[in-house]
Amino acid sequence: MSRTVRPVVSSALLLGAGATPALADQPSPWGLWLQEAASPTMHQISALNATITTIILFILAFVFILLAYICVRFHQSRNPVPARFAHNAPLEILWTLTPVLILVLIAFPSFRLLYAMDRVKDADLTLKITGHQWYWSYSYPDQNVAFDANLVPEDDLKPGEPRLLATDTHVVLPVGDTVRIQTTADDVIHSWSVPALGVKIDAFPGRLNETWVKIEKPGIYFGQCSQLCGINHGFMPIEIEAVPKEQFTAWLQSQTAKSSSAAPVNPAATTLAAAGADNRTDRP
């Protein structure tokens, strides 16, 4: 489980808060296994994944040993006259019931986790996410803040910014707060997915899906659209900057000041202004 952890110079520096460099896991070349968990949900997903993988390994070892034993013990040279019986009721009951029991055992923690991910208890903040072909727009409905996030083209990447994952504007979220996440889409189905936070939720046109996240440590978290949504599906990444609460409040104030000094917040207008009218056809 040797994942490379990249020190990220948080763009919180832009907030003038003198932020310290933050650490967060992110995809790495030839990376295996899950990213380091940074939310209660992801901790539970990692634990469930470890449990199920262990069960799978035991089953694998059992079946492999059984097959090897049969190949050796009942080889034609050692067992020239095979048995002629075709049924064994107790054995058939056993090999039907055992897998059923294993599946039921797995189902309990699995469903418990599904419901835990679904329920939003006393959210401190709401983040609404809209998927478009091919970028995400974000709004904080209670704070009247809205913006789009587009992929940073390869030629414009700054040092340390990962290819196909960095976005021009970041979603900023406070560490330790429960954030209600609502997703929708305005064209086709997208999926907002951030592995380190254990969030993967579909965004449907005409429907509002809901989940929640509580980020445990400051850092930059990356994700991608996880639903094939068209030709530039691979070019609508997600970049989240998790900052301490005071920095988040300062960021919100700077955004509110920005939007009040400009035209009234209108997601459609900001979309066109930020992305350019030809955004939908000429993304890389």
Ligand SMILES: [Cu+2]
């Ligand atoms: Cu998409």
